[in-house]
Amino acid sequence: MGSDTSPSSHTHRRDVSNERHARHKSSRLSHRDDPDSQAGASRRRSRERSSERRHRRRSRSPKDTYRRGSRSRDRRPHNEREHRRKRSRDNGTPRHNDRDFRSRRARDNDRDNDNDDQDNGGKQVVRRSGPLPSQADSFAITNGEEPPKPKEKPNYGNSGALAAASNSIAQTDGSTIVLKYHEPPEARKPSPKDQWKLFVFKGEDVVDTVPLSNRSCWLVGRDMAVVDMAAEHPSVSKQHAVIQFRYIEKRNEYGDKLGKVKPYLLDLESANGTSLNSKAVPQSRYLELREKDMIQFGQSTREYVLMLARNT
Helix, strand or coil, X not given: CCCCCCHHHHHHHHHHHHHHHHHHHHHHHHHHHCHHHHHHHHHHHHHHHHHHHHHXXXXXXXXXXXXXXXXXXXXXXXXXXXXXXXXXXXXXXCHHHCHHHHHHHHHHXXXXXXXXXXXXXXXXXXXXXXXXXXXXXXXXXXXXXXXXXXXXXXXXXXXXXXXXXXXXXXXCCCCEEECCCCCCCCECCCCCCEEEEEEEEECCEEEEEEEHHHCCEEEEECCCCCCCEECCCCCCCCCCEEEEEEEEEEECCCCCEEEEEEEEEEECCCCCCEEECCEECCECCCEECCCCCEEEECCCCCEEEEEEEECC
């Protein structure tokens, strides 16, 4: 038997295939329009997005975050930034340059400082510098009372007749001479490199030269039994003045201690006084001497000129 190749059979086959294609298309359309199927697809897509986000978050480093932030700032259009700058310039003078604003801020700061100096009860708070006071002193200050004064410590040094006896010199005839001066703790001999000399002038002539670097203290006066440098003029007291070398420490700008031995002049409450460079010297007070200073004792016309020769 042969196959049926008539036109009617071909038409029947085409109709069957068209019907199958239409049924498949309608089934797809109906599946797409189904709300349940759309919800499932959206849930799947959301789960995929969340998993991708978690993966990116776990694999992200701090540098990536900084880059993202900087990129987000740079994404602003240039015109917008320029517009903001122009608007800030067009607003007028800035607040920190306004004179009224500065004066108002200064008044507010003063008011805040005044409030800080008062406690909650309105009492004035006393601010003290230095070490903290003791507990009793703190309670006294809080109550508005004065803290008790510290007790005076006992002084075991010589006084009265004992002090006079310790500073006295016995003479061969049995009498004693009480010294008006004794050296301080900072007394030192000058350095061998510093050769201090005292030139004694009478008019234009040099009548004597005294090397001062041999000792730390020079007592000037008329009493030949106790003085180190005799001044025989009647206006000069028995113990008139002292030239004392003292070691003085000072701190420089870096906080380091720098010490040096320097000469000082001290008047021992003499009757006719002492002058330094033609100016009266206050009594019982150290005055630093410098090179080329001129000293006069009493009403004597002799001039004592201080000079310094450095040995290298």
